[in-house]
Amino acid sequence: MNIISLENISKTFGSHLAVNNLTLTVPKGSIYGFIGPNGSGKTTTIRMIMNILYPDNGKVRIFGKEQTGSRLDQVGYLPEERGLYKKMKVKKLIQFYGELKNVVNPGNVADEWLKKFDLTPWANKKVEALSKGMSQKVQFIITVINRPGVVILDEPFSGLDPVNADIIKEEILKLQDEGSTIIFSTHDMAVAEMMCDYIFMINKGEKVLDGTLQSIKDQFGKDTIKIQLNGSKHVLKDIPNIDKVNDFGQVQEIRMLPDSDPQEILSAIISKTKVTKFEITSPSLNDIFIRIARPEKNQNHE
Amino acid sequence: MSKAFIIAKREYAAAVRTKGFLISLILLPLFMGGGLVVFSLMKDKIDISEKKIAVIDHTGIFSEQLVTAAENHNQNNIKNEEGEKIAPAYSFEIIKADTTNPHQQKLELSRRVRAKEIHAFMQIGSDVVHPTYGEENSNIYYYAENSALDNVRRWVNNIINGKIREARILELNLDKEQVQDLFYWVNVEGMGLLSIDSKTGQVKDAKKTNELETIMVPYILILLMFMMLMMSAIPLLSAVMEEKSERIAEVLLGSVTPTQFMVGKILGSVGVSLTTSVIYIAGAIFTLQSMDFGNLIPYDVLPWFFIFMFLNIIMVGSLMAALGSACNDSKDVQAIQFPAMLPIIVPLIVMMPIILNPLSSFATGMSLFPVWTPMLMVLRQATSVTIPVWQLYVGLLGVLLFTAFSVWAGARIFRSAIIMQGKRPKIGTLLRYIFKG
Numbered sequence: 001m002n003i004i005s006l007e008n009i010s011k012t013f014g015s016h017l018a019v020n021n022l023t024l025t026v027p028k029g030s031i032y033g034f035i036g037p038n039g040s041g042k043t044t045t046i047r048m049i050m051n052i053l054y055p056d057n058g059k060v061r062i063f064g065k066e067q068t069g070s071r072l073d074q075v076g077y078l079p080e081e082r083g084l085y086k087k088m089k090v091k092k093l094i095q096f097y098g099e100l101k102n103v104v105n106p107g108n109v110a111d112e113w114l115k116k117f118d119l120t121p122w123a124n125k126k127v128e129a130l131s132k133g134m135s136q137k138v139q140f141i142i143t144v145i146n147r148p149g150v151v152i153l154d155e156p157f158s159g160l161d162p163v164n165a166d167i168i169k170e171e172i173l174k175l176q177d178e179g180s181t182i183i184f185s186t187h188d189m190a191v192a193e194m195m196c197d198y199i200f201m202i203n204k205g206e207k208v209l210d211g212t213l214q215s216i217k218d219q220f221g222k223d224t225i226k227i228q229l230n231g232s233k234h235v236l237k238d239i240p241n242i243d244k245v246n247d248f249g250q251v252q253e254i255r256m257l258p259d260s261d262p263q264e265i266l267s268a269i270i271s272k273t274k275v276t277k278f279e280i281t282s283p284s285l286n287d288i289f290i291r292i293a294r295p296e297k298n299q300n301h302e
Numbered sequence: 303m304s305k306a307f308i309i310a311k312r313e314y315a316a317a318v319r320t321k322g323f324l325i326s327l328i329l330l331p332l333f334m335g336g337g338l339v340v341f342s343l344m345k346d347k348i349d350i351s352e353k354k355i356a357v358i359d360h361t362g363i364f365s366e367q368l369v370t371a372a373e374n375h376n377q378n379n380i381k382n383e384e385g386e387k388i389a390p391a392y393s394f395e396i397i398k399a400d401t402t403n404p405h406q407q408k409l410e411l412s413r414r415v416r417a418k419e420i421h422a423f424m425q426i427g428s429d430v431v432h433p434t435y436g437e438e439n440s441n442i443y444y445y446a447e448n449s450a451l452d453n454v455r456r457w458v459n460n461i462i463n464g465k466i467r468e469a470r471i472l473e474l475n476l477d478k479e480q481v482q483d484l485f486y487w488v489n490v491e492g493m494g495l496l497s498i499d500s501k502t503g504q505v506k507d508a509k510k511t512n513e514l515e516t517i518m519v520p521y522i523l524i525l526l527m528f529m530m531l532m533m534s535a536i537p538l539l540s541a542v543m544e545e546k547s548e549r550i551a552e553v554l555l556g557s558v559t560p561t562q563f564m565v566g567k568i569l570g571s572v573g574v575s576l577t578t579s580v581i582y583i584a585g586a587i588f589t590l591q592s593m594d595f596g597n598l599i600p601y602d603v604l605p606w607f608f609i610f611m612f613l614n615i616i617m618v619g620s621l622m623a624a625l626g627s628a629c630n631d632s633k634d635v636q637a638i639q640f641p642a643m644l645p646i647i648v649p650l651i652v653m654m655p656i657i658l659n660p661l662s663s664f665a666t667g668m669s670l671f672p673v674w675t676p677m678l679m680v681l682r683q684a685t686s687v688t689i690p691v692w693q694l695y696v697g698l699l700g701v702l703l704f705t706a707f708s709v710w711a712g713a714r715i716f717r718s719a720i721i722m723q724g725k726r727p728k729i730g731t732l733l734r735y736i737f738k739g
Binding site: 047050051052053072073075076077078079081082083084085086087088096097099100101139142143 | 305308549560
């Protein structure tokens with residue numbers, strides 16, 4: 001069953017086409033990752049799902065019905081740029097959003113969440129006294145305080161240290177276990193790869209990828225070699241049939257030219273240096289992202 | 303709409319619990335009443351030192367009379383019942399006129415005034431009893447450092463004119479008693495109109511009108527409504543802009559619709575202004591009644607005051623919130639604030655002509671224009687004239703319709719503008735938001 005469906009939605013700002021004829025369905029209980037370069041239309045799409053922006057054309061359905069204000073209670077939304085009332089006390093603020101989301105007994109629920117996120121000592125402090133990480137946690141709490149059926153998170157991990165990012169990640173997974181459907185946008189391809197059941201990529205307002213991670217990788221085939229060398233990696237420059245080398249320092253990712261034989265490439269490398277690791281694989285999500293977002297620059301060997 | 307109330311509750315609490323609110327609650331009446339307080343304090347601090355005036359009397363008849371009048375004054379008027387001195391004593395020094403060098407004489411007297419030996423000096427022309435217009439000898443001159451505002455001059459003016467009249471009448475061989483009758487001034491008392499008491503059915507006698515009541519009561523009511531707008535509706539402009547620029551708005555829009563958000567903020571402001579005005583009006587009623595000025599309170603106008611204030615704040619507040627949602631920073635707010643406030647200031651500008659002539663077609667027309675109806679209709683009602691009842695209801699209908707339009711248009715602008723960052727508010731864009739959404 002699809003919880004969210006976007007049918008041919010478009011949005012223009014002046015002469016700029018932000019989202020073009022986008023169709024997308026989000027199955028119930030899934031984690032859907034929205035990826036795309038800056039300014040590609042992710043936030044506009046999310047705002048249209050939230051009914052904060054109205055599409056110029058097309059329909060947005062949540063829970064099978066067209067989006068109206070009354071369904072907001074079943075949707076938790078964490079915008080990309082988020083602010084809190086600085087002068088309010090932390091618990092009062094969470095309570096306030098709890099009331100807006102029709103939470104029964106919002107005071108107690110606020111206490112539970114504060115405890116879960118180690119924020120109990122800050123309950124009666126003003127929001128302005130919180131660190132950035134703590135504010136992010138409070139923002140996450142107010143998004144999911146009523147354990148909504150749909151949670152939409154625009155860049156939920158930006159600015160978080162690994163410990164706090166891990167806490168948020170665990171909560172997202174717990175919400176999924178409880179049956180919530182999660183949409184989140186991210187620039188961290190590793191997180192998207194590890195957490196998302198489905199990936200949707202938008203570029204210049206157009207849908208360029210949509211599906212499970214595996215189905216996306218299958219589109220690109222096994223054209224990638226992960227290699228670890230014992231000598232200089234500069235030898236890779238002169239090897240034939242290599243389209244691009246992505247250098248991670250300890251490991252290099254080689255993209256082969258179409259119809260190349262990896263064994264020939266391996267032999268050519270071994271003839272010049274010692275190879276400690278060699279793996280034929282699909283491209284990483286990161287590589288796929290870069291291939292789509294910067295196609296013109298990928299022609300050169302790096 | 304319960305979400306709008308939750309937002310209103312937060313707005314109200316956030317506004318009322320600040321020190322700024324308490325301070326302005328106290329300071330506002332202090333500033334408004336400050337002039338009166340200073341006046342009443344200063345009233346008792348008048349100069350009560352003895353005032354000596356030199357008189358060059360070319361008639362030779364008035365100087366003695368002035369001395370006698372001063373003695374009377376000193377005996378009867380300078381002390382209150384408790385024996386405290388409340389007014390200065392006067393004395394006169396009669397000086398023989400120097401006919402050979404009058405300027406030198408007056409120069410010397412001026413020196414004495416500057417040296418504080420005397421308070422002033424005066425010159426009574428020889429022909430003041432039977433004056434000829436424009437003749438030097440037909441004038442009385444009073445020379446002092448601040449002669450225009452000098453109380454002694456005013457006193458002397460009354461005394462000497464009384465004496466001049468007496469002198470003229472004596473020449474007609476009339477009795478002094480008859481003279482008193484001759485100058486008895488019968489004032490034309492201003493009265494209101496008679497009416498029938500709706501409760502008892504009895505005829506209510508007309509009330510004596512006075513300038514204080516006729517001007518001060520409408521003045522205070524209109525000023526109070528203006529202050530309430532300034533305290534609650536106008537700040538919405540910057541408050542909404544701040545929530546937008548601090549990115550609080552989009553977080554809230556995850557939980558409420560833009561209209562609920564805007565209506566909540568306006569209702570919060572209405573709550574703040576109702577609280578404040580109830581406190582002020584209750585305070586004013588209590589004070590006036592304890593000072594036995596209860597009859598000044600326009601009880602029949604107060605319900606209308608609250609109805610119109612309530613609608614006025616919603617009307618102006620929704621426009622301010624909409625404009626605030628279109629601003630990105632305080633510069634935008636500054637640029638837009640003054641033009642946005644102009645319509646609210648207009649009633650203050652036309653206030654006096656309307657108080658003086660509340661039934662004129664100008665007053666009627668202005669008070670039926672919805673933006674100005676709340677302030678100007680209350681202003682007209684608070685004067686002593688009776689406003690035709692149809693005008694009140696037509697005015698109210700106009701305000702209701704315009705308020706509904708403001709909320710609708712405001713919500714449409716708000717909805718479109720609140721998440722648009724970096725776009726400067728332009729009239730064309732705002733109109734497009736209203737008509738195209």
